[in-house]
Amino acid sequence: MTDLTQEVLQLKRRLDVLEAEADIRRIQARYMFLCDTPCPEPVADDAERIEKILELYSEDAIWEGVGSYYEGQFGQAVGKQAIRKHFQAFWGQKKDPELLLNVHYLTSEQIHVNAACDHADGQWVHCQPWIFGDGSSLLRSSRLNNLFKKVDGVWKIARTRTENVFVAPLTTGWVSNVPTYSVLMKED
Numbered sequence: 001m002t003d004l005t006q007e008v009l010q011l012k013r014r015l016d017v018l019e020a021e022a023d024i025r026r027i028q029a030r031y032m033f034l035c036d037t038p039c040p041e042p043v044a045d046d047a048e049r050i051e052k053i054l055e056l057y058s059e060d061a062i063w064e065g066v067g068s069y070y071e072g073q074f075g076q077a078v079g080k081q082a083i084r085k086h087f088q089a090f091w092g093q094k095k096d097p098e099l100l101l102n103v104h105y106l107t108s109e110q111i112h113v114n115a116a117c118d119h120a121d122g123q124w125v126h127c128q129p130w131i132f133g134d135g136s137s138l139l140r141s142s143r144l145n146n147l148f149k150k151v152d153g154v155w156k157i158a159r160t161r162t163e164n165v166f167v168a169p170l171t172t173g174w175v176s177n178v179p180t181y182s183v184l185m186k187e188d
Contacts, residue, residue: 016117023155024111024120024148031056031157032104032126040182046091053087054080058149058156069164070142097134101178104128118150119158125165135172141165 043049065074077086108125131137147159
């Protein structure tokens with residue numbers, strides 16, 4: 001193998017890793033985007049939102065809450081049907097008080113792609129304010145340790161694993177404006 005051939009192969013490997021990282025970053029951000037309330041992407045209803053989220057997952061994916069706080073609250077869902085039920089329990093019922101706003105902020109990203117560029121893991125810390133219809137609100141933070149794999153050439157989430165860092169109630173009145181819907185992706 002010539003030096004030039006070896007250099008081209010090394011460059012291709014680096015490009016494959018960069019493309020994998022970018023795809024994984026987009027998938028994770030899209031997942032969080034679709035989980036925001038109000039949903040910033042036009043959806044007919046929560047069932048459509050859930051199906052858009054499930055498009056991001058492999059058929060055998062796992063969604064789980066771990067650690068002393070989230071294990072009891074979220075448990076583990078294995079496979080798309082179980083993950084669908086998990087989200088239906090969250091969005092499929094009227095809550096009292098009603099959730100008015102939930103926004104996910106991702107930080108502290110680490111993505112590691114395997115040598116074959118077909119599996120990866122990613123870690124993030126996320127923070128999210130929750131604002132409810134009764135005026136109460138809280139701030140949650142979690143660590144994510146997720147797995148990804150290529151399925152038919154497309155990156156999919158293979159595991160979502162979330163662990164609580166903290167939950168903190170916020171003072172009533174800390175926010176002055178909460179939208180009832182998003183116009184971000186509204187067609188002009």
